[in-house]
Amino acid sequence: MKTRHFLLSVWLGIFSLAAGAEQNEFLDVEKITINVINMHFTAGATDVPYSVIRKICIGSQAYLLLLGSRDGPILGLSASYKDGKPEQCKFLPDGTAKSVK
Numbered sequence: 001m002k003t004r005h006f007l008l009s010v011w012l013g014i015f016s017l018a019a020g021a022e023q024n025e026f027l028d029v030e031k032i033t034i035n036v037i038n039m040h041f042t043a044g045a046t047d048v049p050y051s052v053i054r055k056i057c058i059g060s061q062a063y064l065l066l067l068g069s070r071d072g073p074i075l076g077l078s079a080s081y082k083d084g085k086p087e088q089c090k091f092l093p094d095g096t097a098k099s100v101k
Contacts, residue, residue: 032056032097034089055080057089057097 033054040050052067062080067073080087088100 029054029056031095032058032091034062034097034099051075055099057091060088060090060100062087062089062099 033056035055037053038050039053050069052069052072054065054067056063056065062082064076064078064080065074066076066078068075082099089097090100091097
């Protein structure tokens with residue numbers, strides 16, 4: 001139940017940010033992705049479906065987005081930290097994102 005409330009809060013926060021913008025634009029998740037980690041687990045003779053962690057850029061803050069599969073449901077969202085501090089990111093002129101060092 002807490003997970004549903006958390007995910008609802010995340011989506012409401014994202015939509016409220018978009019609603020406050022002068023022009024609503026939808027970005028392709030590929031363009032705001034900084035890194036992707038694919039995970040596949042094997043437990044004994046059983047394969048567990050893989051998960052995907054995407055590091056995405058929203059505003060100037062990097063976030064880790066856990067997906068159930070490549071295009072599966074969102075399982076979690078967390079701020080990304082680097083050296084104990086929130087990781088910053090920026091958008092390049094071509095619309096893609098990258099980490100700020």
